[in-house]
Amino acid sequence: MTLDSxxxxxxxxxxxLDSRVPSGPLEQKWQRRKFELKLVNPANKRKHxxxxxGTGLAGAAAAASLAELGYDVLTFCYQDSPRRxxxxxxxxxxxxxxxxxxxxxxxxxxxxxxxxxxDFRSREANVHRLAExxxxxxxxxxxQGVPFAREYGGAxxxxxxxxxxxxxxxxxxGQTGQQLLLGAYQALQRQVAAGKVRSQPRSxxxxxxxxxxxxxxxxxxxxxxxVVSSHTADAVVLATGGYSNVFYLSTNARGCNATAIWRAHxxxxxxxxxxxxxxxxxxxxxxxxxxxxxxLMSESLRNDGRVWVPRAKGDARRPAEIPDGQRDYFLxxxxxxxxxxAPRDIASRAAKTVCDEGRGVGPGGLGVYLDFRxxxxxxxxxxxxxxxxxxxxxxxxxxxxxxxxxPMRIYPAVHYVMGGLWVDYDLMSTxxxxxxxxxxxxxxxxxxxxxxxxLMQGLADGxxxxxxxVGDYLxxxxxxxxxxxxxxxxxxxxxxxxxxxxxxxxxxxxxADHFHRRLGALLWDQCGMARSRESLTRALEExxxxxxxxxxxxxxxxxxxxxxxxLERAGRVADFLELAELLCLDALHREESCGGHxxxxxxxxxxxxxxxxxxxxxxxxWEWKGTGEPPTLHKEPLVxxxxxxxxxxxx
Amino acid sequence: MRIVLEIWRQRNPREAGAFVRYEVPDASxxxxxxxxxxxxxNRLVEKGEDPVAFDSDCREGICGTCGFLVxxxxxxxxxxxxxxxxxxxxxxxxDVLRLxxxxxxxxxxxxxxxxxxxxxxxIIAAGGYISVRTGSAPEAxxxxxxxxxxxRAMEAAACIGCGACVAACPNASAALFAGAKIxxxxxxxxxxxxxxxxxxxxxxxxxxxxxxxxxxxxxCVAACPAGIQLEVISRMNADFIRAALSRRETEPIATVxxxxxxxxxxxxxxxxVE
Numbered sequence: 001m002t003l004d005s006x007x008x009x010x011x012x013x014x015x016x017l018d019s020r021v022p023s024g025p026l027e028q029k030w031q032r033r034k035f036e037l038k039l040v041n042p043a044n045k046r047k048h049x050x051x052x053x054g055t056g057l058a059g060a061a062a063a064a065s066l067a068e069l070g071y072d073v074l075t076f077c078y079q080d081s082p083r084r085x086x087x088x089x090x091x092x093x094x095x096x097x098x099x100x101x102x103x104x105x106x107x108x109x110x111x112x113x114x115x116x117x118x119d120f121r122s123r124e125a126n127v128h129r130l131a132e133x134x135x136x137x138x139x140x141x142x143x144q145g146v147p148f149a150r151e152y153g154g155a156x157x158x159x160x161x162x163x164x165x166x167x168x169x170x171x172x173x174g175q176t177g178q179q180l181l182l183g184a185y186q187a188l189q190r191q192v193a194a195g196k197v198r199s200q201p202r203s204x205x206x207x208x209x210x211x212x213x214x215x216x217x218x219x220x221x222x223x224x225x226x227v228v229s230s231h232t233a234d235a236v237v238l239a240t241g242g243y244s245n246v247f248y249l250s251t252n253a254r255g256c257n258a259t260a261i262w263r264a265h266x267x268x269x270x271x272x273x274x275x276x277x278x279x280x281x282x283x284x285x286x287x288x289x290x291x292x293x294x295x296l297m298s299e300s301l302r303n304d305g306r307v308w309v310p311r312a313k314g315d316a317r318r319p320a321e322i323p324d325g326q327r328d329y330f331l332x333x334x335x336x337x338x339x340x341x342a343p344r345d346i347a348s349r350a351a352k353t354v355c356d357e358g359r360g361v362g363p364g365g366l367g368v369y370l371d372f373r374x375x376x377x378x379x380x381x382x383x384x385x386x387x388x389x390x391x392x393x394x395x396x397x398x399x400x401x402x403x404x405x406x407p408m409r410i411y412p413a414v415h416y417v418m419g420g421l422w423v424d425y426d427l428m429s430t431x432x433x434x435x436x437x438x439x440x441x442x443x444x445x446x447x448x449x450x451x452x453x454x455l456m457q458g459l460a461d462g463x464x465x466x467x468x469x470v471g472d473y474l475x476x477x478x479x480x481x482x483x484x485x486x487x488x489x490x491x492x493x494x495x496x497x498x499x500x501x502x503x504x505x506x507x508x509x510x511x512a513d514h515f516h517r518r519l520g521a522l523l524w525d526q527c528g529m530a531r532s533r534e535s536l537t538r539a540l541e542e543x544x545x546x547x548x549x550x551x552x553x554x555x556x557x558x559x560x561x562x563x564x565x566x567l568e569r570a571g572r573v574a575d576f577l578e579l580a581e582l583l584c585l586d587a588l589h590r591e592e593s594c595g596g597h598x599x600x601x602x603x604x605x606x607x608x609x610x611x612x613x614x615x616x617x618x619x620x621x622w623e624w625k626g627t628g629e630p631p632t633l634h635k636e637p638l639v640x641x642x643x644x645x646x647x648x649x650x651x
Numbered sequence: 652m653r654i655v656l657e658i659w660r661q662r663n664p665r666e667a668g669a670f671v672r673y674e675v676p677d678a679s680x681x682x683x684x685x686x687x688x689x690x691x692x693n694r695l696v697e698k699g700e701d702p703v704a705f706d707s708d709c710r711e712g713i714c715g716t717c718g719f720l721v722x723x724x725x726x727x728x729x730x731x732x733x734x735x736x737x738x739x740x741x742x743x744x745x746d747v748l749r750l751x752x753x754x755x756x757x758x759x760x761x762x763x764x765x766x767x768x769x770x771x772x773x774i775i776a777a778g779g780y781i782s783v784r785t786g787s788a789p790e791a792x793x794x795x796x797x798x799x800x801x802x803r804a805m806e807a808a809a810c811i812g813c814g815a816c817v818a819a820c821p822n823a824s825a826a827l828f829a830g831a832k833i834x835x836x837x838x839x840x841x842x843x844x845x846x847x848x849x850x851x852x853x854x855x856x857x858x859x860x861x862x863x864x865x866x867x868x869x870x871c872v873a874a875c876p877a878g879i880q881l882e883v884i885s886r887m888n889a890d891f892i893r894a895a896l897s898r899r900e901t902e903p904i905a906t907v908x909x910x911x912x913x914x915x916x917x918x919x920x921x922x923x924v925e
Contacts, residue, residue, distance in 0.1 A: 061785075064785070065785040068784055068785055079708060079714075079716065080706060080716065080767070080768060080769070081768065081769070081771070081772050081812065082772070083715070083772070083775075083812055084708055084709075084714045084715060084716050084812075086708070086709060086714070088709065088713055088714050089709045089711060089713050089714065098791070100792065136786070136788075138791045139788040139789065139790060139791045140783070140785060140786070140788045141791075142788065142791040142794060142841070143781070143783040143787075143788035143789065143791075143794070143841055144780070144781050144783055144788075144841070145781045145804075145835070145836050145839050145841045145842050147801050147802075147804040147805040147808050147835065147839070148801070149801065149805075150796050150797070150798045150801040150802075151798065152798050153795070154795030154796050154797050154798070155792050155795060156791055156792055172805055172808075173805055173809075175713065175809065178713055178809075178811075179805075179808060182808065185775070186775060186779055186780035186781075187780060187783075187785075189772060189775045189776035189779065189780060190776065190780045190782060192772075192776045192907070193776040193777060193905070193907045199772070201769065201772075224761055224767075253708040253709040253710070253714060254707055254708055254709075254710060255708050287679075287681035287682075288679050288681055288682070290679060290681075290682050290686045290687075290689065290690055291686070292683070292685065292686050292689055292710060293709075293710045293711075295710075295711050363681070397732065397736055397738075398683075398736065398738070399681075400680075400681075400738065400740050463785050463786075464785075464786070467785065509697060510696075510697065511692070511693050511696040511697065511702075513689070513693055514693070555696055555697070555699070556696075557695075557696055557699060557700065557701050557702065558701050562662070562663060562762070563663070563704055563761055563762040563765065565702070565704055566696060566702060
């Protein structure tokens with residue numbers, strides 16, 4: 001495949017995808033769909049097996065709710081317990097249009113904020129449903145005993161969050177994701193005890209199996225014994241999270257991976273908007289080559305901290321020794337109106353720019369200062385500790401530096417992906433019977449996700465969408481009987497075992513981590529915060545080379561039939577090496593800037609993202625054609641009837 | 652800095668294990684403890700040796716996946732800190748550190764520093780929940796919860812389920828873990844209907860799994876990275892006694908069987924090492 005063909009999307013065939021959005025007024029679509037859905041006879045539900053892969057918010061909520069309805073549910077997760085899925089690490093909160101603060105919030109306003117915040121690249125009908133369901137989620141979680149923050153009168157408390165003018169975020173200390181996940185996990189364990197869910201932790205899905213064009217099960221590897229086995233079902237739900245770890249360093253957990261969705265993609269599920277990745281500006285920078293993951297710190301720090309780097313390149317003095325005249329408060333300089341509160345993407349890119357100029361601070365020069373000196377002088381230590389005490393403590397625990405004594409160092413990091421498997425309104429992928437929920441689908445966030453909206457989407461999908469739409473799929477019938485001895489399963493098992501043996505037999509020199517790190521660095525440099533035709537073209541040349549090196553230079557010790565963490569990593573990295581190419585290809589084809597996708601060729605004179613609604617108001621859904629083969633682009637046109645298209649403005 | 656590690660190596664649950672000595676001559680004080688093991692492992696792989704198996708995931712102290720003993724201390728020396736959040740700056744050049752897995756009969760060693768903690772999941776399955784059917788919940792603000800109760804419930808709910816309390820306890824008791832969940836749910840009005848049954852089932856499950864009894868020594872609290880307090884065990888005991896006294900003999904206490912396909916057959920449970 002030539003690079004020219006990659007760079008010329010116009011020549012690719014464009015086939016509109018059917019999103020199956022119900023007709024009628026926006027506010028009535030979900031009600032209408034729920035009425036249209038076919039129902040399964042209660043006595044027949046137990047005869048249907050549903051596999052749920054991933055046990056985070058979306059997966060655990062879906063599995064528990066499906067089991068409650070009477071279906072026979074089988075769950076898989078790579079962690080040693082369903083409770084450890086990465087949803088657990090979400091800190092801030094969950095949005096819901098409850099209007100408890102009487103500040104004018106409504107379903108309509110949450111819908112509007114989410115479509116606009118997503119930079120007009122999401123599906124209006126889905127976003128509206130999400131806003132409608134947000135209120136049910138809070139009811140559900142409160143009843144489960146999620147210890148949300150409360151007012152003295154006993155009512156639920158709220159706080160405001162990124163960008164919104166209303167206070168609609170519910171929270172449980174700084175551990176909202178943990179508490180929501182434990183609520184869903186406990187509901188799941190209740191179904192385990194009832195015998196309705198069979199839970200298989202420490203198991204990794206390595207292949208999706210389709211029979212007669214429908215998703216009929218998976219092949220999974222038991223991560224303790226190494227046994228590869230087939231599991232049949234009438235429907236499969238993937239709730240396996242995002243692919244931020246393709247960048248190696250991200251705020252995701254070490255084990256987060258794209259293997260489940262990538263295997264499904266290779267079996268025919270279209271992959272939508274892979275280039276929509278989100279970068280968070282306030283993370284703790286890496287401290288050296290050994291860095292294994294990055295930690296996010298709340299953005300609220302930018303309310304009182306001032307961001308700067310030395311004016312001179314390579315200024316190695318301690319920050320306190322650098323006088324104000326020799327500091328560059330670059331956000332205040334570049335964006336005088338918003339200053340240190342410039343939006344996430346702008347702030348992130350500015351930090352990268354000054355570091356690229358050689359003015360970054362800390363190990364490797366990949367960091368900028370976030371300085372509270374002036375705030376301490378203005379407000380005093382007590383006030384600041386009340387506001388940020390726990391963050392100061394966390395920073396000190398990780399870096400060993402006390403933010404009271406010296407400025408913090410921060411740097412942007414990848415932490416969420418808006419892209420994922422394409423799904424229709426019912427959250428079904430292009431493979432009948434394969435549903436995708438939570439971050440794993442291309443979701444309701446368009447090109448940019450607003451704060452406190454990831455938890456909302458995961459639980460809306462899991463508790464309130466999947467249980468209905470999976471039932472409808474099953475009720476429509478046409479799903480034949482089959483057993484795990486079916487040829488399609490045997491082939492898939494053989495494929496998995498072949499891949500395992502191949503990893504073990506390469507006998508090269510380097511562990512999978514070595515290649516993963518290089519891939520991450522490459523993507524971060526060429527397809528990170530700022531992307532250009534040139535950088536993406538370079539990445540698309542280098543990725544296949546790195547992939548070849550991986551397949552000849554990898555070393556996996558041990559055997560397949562045992563607990564082998566190197567083998568697990570090798571499989572995940574192999575899939576990342578393919579996904580990375582699609583990510584760059586999508587970024588190259590999208591000749592516009594929107595949300596988390598910033599192409600340097602497409603910006604306003606003051607550096608803001610410049611969308612091209614005429615050409616790119618569509619979901620780009622890619623069809624797999626083979627490793628190294630050009631994928632086929634399918635387009636789902638996006639129509640904005642209720643939120644008028646407009647330029648996001650930060651002025 | 653130079654760090655010497657003596658690590659428990661055990662190939663699988665059936666074979667015997669032993670300590671093996673490794674050295675990382677060029678550790679950086681900025682490394683987290685687990686990054687030190689990453690570096691060691693990558694070098695072992697490049698030499699063609701089996702890397703040390705250890706569990707970790709979020710590496711920011713919240714998922715509860717990581718954990719092992721460092722010189723006999725669960726999660727190492729720092730209070731309220733998981734081993735993933737412990738950095739090498741806590742140690743000195745030349746330190747010799749002995750790493751071993753959680754030691755408890757209910758946590759069989761799967762490999763090296765990796766143990767099977769599924770018993771904790773079964774304790775939750777036995778009763779660590781509030782039964783609420785999806786979609787049947789009342790309007791959230793129709794259940795008022797006093798702020799102090801919500802805050803206390805949150806403190807107990809902060810448990811990350813890592814198992815350090817069990818590893819630190821001379822009796823390998825899971826009382827702090829079970830007590831934290833019983834307290835979290837029992838402090839809230841939503842948790843009242845199932846409160847007696849919960850205390851009976853969860854404690855019965857813990858016994859069935861082979862966890863020991865609590866003798867109020869408090870080692871668990873010292874090891875807990877989530878700051879769970881001993882009072883959760885008092886709450887559990889109070890709930891248990893109240894429930895046991897008001898229970899009718901004929902009412903069954905629900906526990907959860909181990910899954911049919913038991914993954915690990917332990918020939919000989921690892922002994923607890925002092």
